[in-house]
Amino acid sequence: MPPRPDEQARTELRDLVAKASQHRDAEHDRVETEFWQTIDALQSSYHGAQQDIADVLDVKRNQVLRQTKRYRSTDTDARPTER
Secondary structure, three states, rough: OOOOOOHHHHHHHHHHHHHHHHHHHHHHHHHHHHHHHHHHHOOOOOOHHHHHHHHHHOOOOOHHHHHHHHOOOOOOOOOOOOO
């Protein structure tokens, strides 16, 4: 059985866990953004692609639209505006 921790060991452990948690959150945000930006580019592949994407992801088409708008890159517009 490992020895009981002292206060310094507990503090170090808490700091390491907090750092690992922050890293996980940052990576999750990065991956989620990358995923939805890829989906945004794919949804203009052909007429009906957005519905096909929604079917594959098992979500409503409106959710695909909302998420791609939320994570859309601000420096480039992936889809031209239709008039």
